[in-house]
Amino acid sequence: MTDYSAELGLFIDGAWASGEGRDASAVIDPSTGDTIAEVTHATPADLDVALAAADAAFKPWAATSPDERAVILHKAAALLRDRTDAIARTLTQEQGKPIAEAKGEVAGAAQMLDWYAEEAKRLYGRVLVRPTGQRSLVIRQPVGVAALFTPWNFPLYLLAKKVAPALASGCVAIAKPPEETPGCTAALARALADAGLPHGVFQIVHGVPDTVSRHLIASPVVRKVSFTGSVPVGKHLMKLAADGVKRVTMELGGHAPVLIFDDCDLEKTLDMVVPQKFRNAGQVCVSPTRFYVQAGIYDAFLKGFADRTASVKIGNGLQADTKMGPLANTRRPDAIGALVDDARAKGARVLAGGERGDAGFFFQPTLLADVPDHADIMSNEPFGPVAVTRSFETFDDAIEQANRLPFGLAAFAFTENGRRANLLGDALESGMVGINTFAISSADAPFGGVKESGFGSEGGSEGMDAYLNTKAIHQA
Missing domain, CATH: 3.40.605.10 (Aldehyde Dehydrogenase; Chain A, domain 1)
Structure with missing residues (x-):
């Protein structure tokens, strides 16, 4: 009670x-x-x-x-x-x-x-x-x-x-x-x-x-x-x-893209993005979800993300060592499972998780690689503990992928290039942009989206x- x-x-x-x-x-x-x-x-x-x-x-x-x-x-x-x-x-x-x-x-x-x-x-x-x-x-x-x-x-x-x-x-x-x-x-x-x-x-x-x-x-x-x-x-x-x-x-709703450029501090970036992805079991309207990673660091990013995902402690939220709790209601595990199954059937690789838990409304922290654009999860916000990844070659390619959906709530990017950071802030079609940070919600800052x-x-x-x-x- x-x-x-x-x-x-x-x-x-x-x-x-x-x-x-x-x-x-x-x-x-x-x-x-x-x-x-x-x-x-x-x-x-x-x-x-x-x-x-x-x-x-x-x-x-x-x-x-x-x-x-x-x-x-x-x-x-x-x-x-x-x-x-x-x-x-x-x-x-x-x-x-x-x-x-x-x-x-x-x-x-x-x-x-x-x-x-x-x-x-x-x-x-x-x-x-x-x-x-x-x-x-x-x-x-x-x-x-x-x-x-x-x-x-x-x-x-x-x-x-x-x-x-x-x-x-x-x-x-x-x-x-x-x-x-x-x-x-x-x-x-x-x-x-x-x-x-x-x-x-x-x-x-x-x-x-x-x-x-x-x-x-x-x-x-x-x-x-x-x-x-x-x-x-x-x-x-x-x-x-x-x-x-x-x-x-x-x-x-949103479907937040995250652009990972090859000049970022990769280990530091991974230490930020993985906990953020699984915060509140991914049930966050600005949760980082579509990870677009520059080709030269794509494999290293996937390995680092998968290793960190495997160590996320799942359990009852009242236990002090729990890092991710269950989904909020009985509808969510089935909905997320259907998106993961669809992506797998269309060629995505499951590098971590991918299955629901044994009791309650749990779903494993999940990493999908090489997810094609025609997979449902690339256009429909999972609102759960699932990260989807693809590689990109150029800045323009990354922006095109980030902006291709009718949503524009939050977008994120990681780069150490100051000029590129300025361009990203201008080019991303989103009400909020975080560059090298996920701290976009505070009492003194406007929070809201564009497009749908x-x-x-x-x-x-x-x-x-x-x-x-x-x-x-x-x-x-």
């Missing part, structure tokens, strides 16, 4: 609700496949209560001074840090990631709250130059009620990444986090409530995703939609939002912009 099992229900208008004839779904420990809790689903009446509470809370919260908002967000961040051990354990039980990664996620969520607490004080406008006696002002005001939809791979961090700028800007939020991981997201609601957040300013509802999203987005109360998840679902929500001309932010990987940014001042309307006031 999770540490917050008593609060796996709905958090509506400052109160927790569960049972009373409502539907519920099982929360599964992915390490064992066992049920560890149940999460309550919202009824249509529950959703209407949440909408009414958000509507009533918006104007008072928008009128609250930035300093007062900041105090609450800072307190909530401190509470998350104080409760790190309990929250991280819950997160690992529900999602599967190693406990060290779970603790890092709690720290990242707290950092997001702290950063936007201060950014709330910097919602500057402009005064335009006008003739004497006239004034033209540009101000920014909160959009209103935001509907937030978040996935299970980083359930706490990605929810905080939306909630922090929404609340800092003066918006209120109704969140629909994933049913697979309700305990850790409930912990965020608990921290905000204990920090003094007024009732109705932040609420959590669970249920069948399509049912909840249709109900919330159709309401005239909701003026902003933010979604992190798959491309098909993102397109669906955009269509729903279009009927009400609602502002949207979409952080959708979405639009809009989270993080940085750009993340606040998504929750603000611009108004020009002219006075003569």
Whole structure:
């Protein structure tokens, strides 16, 4: 049972609700496949209560001074840090990631709250130059009620990444986090409530995703939609939002290319890329996946990658020596297995892994070599612990391969040539580029994609912009 099992229900208008004839779904420990809790689903009446509470809370919260908002967000961040051990354990039980990664996620969520607490004080406008006696002002005001939809791979961090700028800007939020991981997201609601957040300013509802999203987005109360998840679902929500001309932010899927040039420090590069590939069992939207390696070092890269992959310790994330836990749900091992089997059938070589585990939702860390472009995994993001590799000869060849898909969330490259690094930054069609680093996500930096990987940014001042309307006031 999770540490917050008593609060796996709905958090509506400052109160927790569960049972009373409502539907519920099982929360599964992915390490064992066992049920560890149940999460309550919202009824249509529950959703209407949440909408009414958000509507009533918006104007008072928008009128609250930035300093007062900041105090609450800072307190909530401190509470998350104080409760790190309990929250991280819950997160690992529900999602599967190693406990060290779970603790890092709690720290990242707290950092997001702290950063936007201060950014709330910097919602500057402009005064335009006008003739004497006239004034033209540009101000920014909160959009209103935001509907937030978040996935299970980083359930706490990605929810905080939306909630922090929404609340800092003066918006209120109704969140629909994933049913697979309700305990850790409930912990965020608990921290905000204990920090003094007024009732109705932040609420959590669970249920069948399509049912909840249709109900919330159709309401005239909701003026902003933010979604992190798959491309098909993102397109669906955009269509729903279009009927009400609602502002949207979409952080959708990717298929991150990694360009490895022959002038890189190969051993150092391998020491970076292998742990990054298998972080959170590869269930990361910016996980390095398509490795394009310059021909002269291709064989050495494969050997080094395979050797390191074989040493990745797999197991229950609560065990201190575990380096990779299970996949998050029962659907993932079969989906990844099908992609690996297809690649093998089309000529790819399996140099490490390639099989699912014996229990729970495990899949071995896997390295595929010489994967042809027509293999499904070269065009469909595996979202799992699989690295696919091919060699390239020239810079132009590498760029062509990196940019060939309709996705553009993150791209990475490793080179010691400064001129080449500049060219890579310009040429890669991606919202984020990491050159000799995977550190592309931080509270002060925009995070978002181009092409079918979405639009809009989270993080940085750009993340606040998504929750603000611009108004020009002219006075003569």
